[in-house]
Amino acid sequence: MITLILKNFLRSNSVKIGVLFLLLAGIISLFVGKQFIDKQKQSVAETAQYQQKHIADNVKNHKDEMGLLLYYLKFSLVNNTLPINALSIGQRDVNPSIQSVTIRGLEAQKYDADLNNLYNLLLGNIDFSFVLIFLFPLIIIAFTYNIISEEKESGTWKIVVIQSRSPFSFIFQLFSVRFLVVLLVLFVTLFIGCIFLEIPLDSAFLTYLLVSILYILFWFGVCFLVASLHKTSNFNAVILLSIWIFLIIILPASINNYLVNKYPTPEALETTLKQRKGYHEKWDTDKQPTVDKFYAHYPQFKKFKMPEGDFNWLWYYAMQQMGDDESAKQSKELREKLQKRNKLSANIAQFIPTLHLQIQLNEIAKSGLTNQLLFLDEVTHFHEKNRLYFYPKIFSEAPVNSENWEKFKVQTFTDKSSLSYMKILLPLMVFIGLFVGLGWVNFRRTI
Amino acid sequence: MNSEILIAKLFLKTAFKNKAVFILTLFIGLLLIYAAFSGWTNFKNQNEMKAKYQEQSRKDWLSNPDKHPHRMAHYGNFAFRSKAPLSVFDFGMESFFGNSIYLEAHKQNTTNFSEAGFSTGMLRFGEISIAMILQVLLPLLIFFLGFSSIASERENGTLKILLSQGLSWKQLILGKSYGLIGVVMTIFIPVMMAISILWITIQSNNITLEETLRLLLIILSYFVYLSIFCVIAVLISAISKTSKTALTSLIGLWLMLTIVLPRASQALGKAIYSTPSKVKFESDIDADVVKVGDSHNPDDPYFKSLKDSLLSVYKVDSVKKLPFNYGGFQMKEGEKISANIYQKHQKELWNIYDKQNSFSKILAFVNPYMAIKNLSMALSNTDFSSYTEFQEQAEAYRYHVSQEMNEFQMKYISNNAKSSAGKSNIIDKKHWEDLHDFQYKPSGIGKVFSNELISILAFLFWIGLLFFLIRLLSKNLKAI
Numbered sequence: 001m002i003t004l005i006l007k008n009f010l011r012s013n014s015v016k017i018g019v020l021f022l023l024l025a026g027i028i029s030l031f032v033g034k035q036f037i038d039k040q041k042q043s044v045a046e047t048a049q050y051q052q053k054h055i056a057d058n059v060k061n062h063k064d065e066m067g068l069l070l071y072y073l074k075f076s077l078v079n080n081t082l083p084i085n086a087l088s089i090g091q092r093d094v095n096p097s098i099q100s101v102t103i104r105g106l107e108a109q110k111y112d113a114d115l116n117n118l119y120n121l122l123l124g125n126i127d128f129s130f131v132l133i134f135l136f137p138l139i140i141i142a143f144t145y146n147i148i149s150e151e152k153e154s155g156t157w158k159i160v161v162i163q164s165r166s167p168f169s170f171i172f173q174l175f176s177v178r179f180l181v182v183l184l185v186l187f188v189t190l191f192i193g194c195i196f197l198e199i200p201l202d203s204a205f206l207t208y209l210l211v212s213i214l215y216i217l218f219w220f221g222v223c224f225l226v227a228s229l230h231k232t233s234n235f236n237a238v239i240l241l242s243i244w245i246f247l248i249i250i251l252p253a254s255i256n257n258y259l260v261n262k263y264p265t266p267e268a269l270e271t272t273l274k275q276r277k278g279y280h281e282k283w284d285t286d287k288q289p290t291v292d293k294f295y296a297h298y299p300q301f302k303k304f305k306m307p308e309g310d311f312n313w314l315w316y317y318a319m320q321q322m323g324d325d326e327s328a329k330q331s332k333e334l335r336e337k338l339q340k341r342n343k344l345s346a347n348i349a350q351f352i353p354t355l356h357l358q359i360q361l362n363e364i365a366k367s368g369l370t371n372q373l374l375f376l377d378e379v380t381h382f383h384e385k386n387r388l389y390f391y392p393k394i395f396s397e398a399p400v401n402s403e404n405w406e407k408f409k410v411q412t413f414t415d416k417s418s419l420s421y422m423k424i425l426l427p428l429m430v431f432i433g434l435f436v437g438l439g440w441v442n443f444r445r446t447i
Numbered sequence: 448m449n450s451e452i453l454i455a456k457l458f459l460k461t462a463f464k465n466k467a468v469f470i471l472t473l474f475i476g477l478l479l480i481y482a483a484f485s486g487w488t489n490f491k492n493q494n495e496m497k498a499k500y501q502e503q504s505r506k507d508w509l510s511n512p513d514k515h516p517h518r519m520a521h522y523g524n525f526a527f528r529s530k531a532p533l534s535v536f537d538f539g540m541e542s543f544f545g546n547s548i549y550l551e552a553h554k555q556n557t558t559n560f561s562e563a564g565f566s567t568g569m570l571r572f573g574e575i576s577i578a579m580i581l582q583v584l585l586p587l588l589i590f591f592l593g594f595s596s597i598a599s600e601r602e603n604g605t606l607k608i609l610l611s612q613g614l615s616w617k618q619l620i621l622g623k624s625y626g627l628i629g630v631v632m633t634i635f636i637p638v639m640m641a642i643s644i645l646w647i648t649i650q651s652n653n654i655t656l657e658e659t660l661r662l663l664l665i666i667l668s669y670f671v672y673l674s675i676f677c678v679i680a681v682l683i684s685a686i687s688k689t690s691k692t693a694l695t696s697l698i699g700l701w702l703m704l705t706i707v708l709p710r711a712s713q714a715l716g717k718a719i720y721s722t723p724s725k726v727k728f729e730s731d732i733d734a735d736v737v738k739v740g741d742s743h744n745p746d747d748p749y750f751k752s753l754k755d756s757l758l759s760v761y762k763v764d765s766v767k768k769l770p771f772n773y774g775g776f777q778m779k780e781g782e783k784i785s786a787n788i789y790q791k792h793q794k795e796l797w798n799i800y801d802k803q804n805s806f807s808k809i810l811a812f813v814n815p816y817m818a819i820k821n822l823s824m825a826l827s828n829t830d831f832s833s834y835t836e837f838q839e840q841a842e843a844y845r846y847h848v849s850q851e852m853n854e855f856q857m858k859y860i861s862n863n864a865k866s867s868a869g870k871s872n873i874i875d876k877k878h879w880e881d882l883h884d885f886q887y888k889p890s891g892i893g894k895v896f897s898n899e900l901i902s903i904l905a906f907l908f909w910i911g912l913l914f915f916l917i918r919l920l921s922k923n924l925k926a927i
Contacts, residue, residue, distance in 0.1 A: 025707075030589050032718075039724070043724035043725070043727075046727050046730075047724075050726050050730045090568050091564075091567075094561070094563045094564055095564055098725070106548065111559045111560060111564075113557040113558060115724075115725045115796065117717075118543040118544070118831050118834065119800065119804045119807065121540075121543045121563060122539075124571055124710055125710070125714070126714050130571075130710070134706060155640045192795070233691055234691055237694055237698065238467075238694070241587075241698055249572065249573060249583065253574050254478075254481065254575050255569060256566070256572065257489070258485070258573075259567075259569070260489060260542075264496065264497045265560070265565055266499075266500070268547075269496065269527065269546070269560065270500070272547060272549065273503055273525065276549070280518070282520045284511070284512050284516065343568050345619075355572070358568050358572070359568055362568045369565075369567045415681055427754070
């Protein structure tokens with residue numbers, strides 16, 4: 001029986017077009033992902049090359065003064081891009097994956113934006129997460145919206161009910177066949193993706209696969225429930241499309257508006273103003289209080305006494321430090337605000353499968369806001385590490401050529417935060433159980 | 448003419464009796480209210496915030512004591528981008544724009560703190576603005592309302608009766624289209640009235656002719672846009688055998704136009720024209736600056752020869768004897784060189800962006816959605832060109848302040864000054880007031896016409912095409 005259903009299903013031209021469309025979109029998405037990864041790799045390579053040249057040039061130009069040299073030197077930190085990132089580009093196209101900082105005030109450098117064509121960002125990427133979240137459901141809807149209604153409209157439904165031993169198992173088989181075909185498309189695309197994008201078959205990828213399957217099942221659940229209402233094909237098409245629009249366009253966009261208005265980020269502007277004032281006004285105040293504050297922050301540097309004269313580097317870097325120290329509160333508040341946004345949106349998303357999937361795929365691919373915040377934290381550590389390394393050398397006026405400058409290579413940050421499988425998978429399972437269960441009850445009642 | 452009106456009236460009557468239409472319209476109405484409300488809240492919050500910090504920044508600037516002008520050039524200014532009044536209607540690219548630039552000497556900083564940078568990934572699903580509802584959701588509502596307009600008459604057999612009673616195909620198509628447009632107007636007119644009221648409130652008595660023209664053009668272009676979809680719905684319904692085929696074709700068309708094609712065309716543009724990475728962009732600028740003259744390098748040949756020629760012109764043997772501060776002069780030259788080079792590279796980068804976007808722009812001839820999207824953003828001052836304008840003006844201001852400070856240094860600072868810290872090397876703080884604060888002035892509407900010529904032509908093309916199709920189909924359509 002099931003082979004007959006399969007044959008009958010695959011004979012239809014619209015099914016062939018649907019499958020081809022999905023495959024084609026999937027393959028395009030893999031190319032888009034590949035292009036993105038390649039560009040990231042190229043950026044990293046260029047940064048490594050540039051840093052080497054930049055350090056060498058400046059060491060040559062400022063070979064007498066460690067303090068002046070470190071005024072210019074920029075060190076880069078790379079946010080590691082996993083191959084699986086190609087399947088869910090997430091926020092990585094907006095936020096820079098490379099941050100280059102001098103040891104001067106961090107707050108003035110930490111948030112420097114990347115160069116972007118905003119039109120690209122506005123229209124969005126066709127990465128695989130888009131194909132999965134937006135397009136797979138459409139094809140599922142197209143395959144199933146008239147599953148029973150068509151038979152009813154052409155008058156064959158009664159025959160089916162009479163002839164088959166269990167009409168319910170017949171319906172179940174109809175759905176199973178469609179599910180298997182869609183699943184096959186998913187497997188084929190991801191299999192090609194794995195080879196083409198050199199994605200390792202690790203737990204991240206398997207989670208990606210699993211959550212994708214659950215998402216597909218979720219949409220079959222929705223279609224199953226709608227089919228159990230026994231309405232006309234036109235009604236089903238309109239209602240399913242409305243659900244799609246509601247879950248993909250209206251709800252996420254409304255929640256986005258809500259979050260933006262609920263958590264505005266004046267802290268960002270506050271931080272940037274505070275750090276400017278904190279640093280610059282020290283030029284006009286007595287040196288000693290500034291340096292004393294610096295000693296209070298770093299008692300280990302008390303042994304370096306401030307030299308006499310109009311200008312000295314200890315005072316200069318103490319002033320720079322004050323920019324960061326005096327804006328530390330605002331900076332922390334900004335981080336907390338973003339953390340709140342992130343948490344609230346993940347919580348809300350548990351109830352909206354489309355949103356949940358986007359956020360979780362970004363988590364798996366390390367391309368969401370969580371990763372961005374961790375990266376910014378790491379930029380802070382990286383910057384602090386460089387400061388602590390160079391401060392004593394500057395204050396003791398160590399000769400520039402006593403340092404092995406070759407060793408300052410581009411550093412890489414790898415996000416090692418673990419995934420919570422329960423949090424990723426459970427919300428989808430609950431919805432699947434709910435919809436399939438309701439559909440099943442409905443069918444039991446009506447046939 | 449009469450029979451067309453009759454058909455339109457009949458269409459309106461049946462549409463209003465339909466419960467589903469009522470529910471959908473109500474829902475879209477509620478959504479529009481939410482969009483207007485959240486757009487307005489965001490506009491108010493953002494602009495109040497920007498104004499507050501712009502003022503704070505100015506206060507900080509003015510509170511500086513007497514100091515060396517170059518220290519002031521490094522103290523710098525902020526340009527906070529405020530929202531345009533019509534951004535309440537169409538958010539456009541606003542969320543992707545950076546909100547603040549730090550303007551200091553020698554350095555063109557990036558525009559930071561975009562809403563997108565702080566987003567959790569949700570932004571990728573889009574935002575609810577009034578424009579988005581009119582651009583994306585209303586066409587779908589039109590398709591839901593119009594798919595059966597003629598196809599169901601054919602299914603019921605009433606089509607034959609209508610045509611045999613002397614009604615022409617053209618009258619039928621036009622009549623149904625007018626009817627559909629009429630239904631849409633029951634949403635469109637109140638929305639536009641609400642927008643106008645909101646817009647007047649926001650402007651607080653400063654309504655310019657320019658802004659009024661923008662609003663009127665928005666109303667006109669959306670009217671045309673929605674009418675195009677009404678006619679498309681009726682035409683597809685007319686050529687479909689059953690209302691089911693009409694519905695599925697229209698849904699497919701809608702998905703292609705609003706979801707798939709825009710992304711696809713942009714992906715194509717992006718794949719063909721590649722942009723430099725940030726580090727490449729910056730190191731290319733550095734390299735060019737070094738080639739011409741690097742004022743921060745004590746051994747730079749360009750500045751050495753400049754110094755020598757200065758010394759010979761003024762017939763002195765040391766820069767200390769020049770009648771003006773040499774350091775200020777050197778920085779003024781350096782700033783000029785680096786600013787010019789930066790601008791050249793910036794323009795080149797924007798040109799690549801334009802090329803990447805050209806596919807999406809041209810697509811307007813195939814896809815009216817792209818035409819309205821681009822035109823509406825431009826009219827609302829939320830398109831990329833408004834953003835680059837802001838950046839250009841901020842850069843011009845930065846340059847002006849830096850050079851002004853260099854002038855002060857040349858004029859007032861002694862050539863024997865060793866650093867910027869000594870008490871003898873400072874100028875009076877009254878000079879800080881001489882520099883007005885940064886103010887962004889949006890360009891005139893003329894720029895919209897030149898930037899969005901393609902979108903406007905695309906609209907004209909679509910109007911022509913649909914009239915042509917109505918004529919063509921009127922002759923060839925069959926009743927069965």
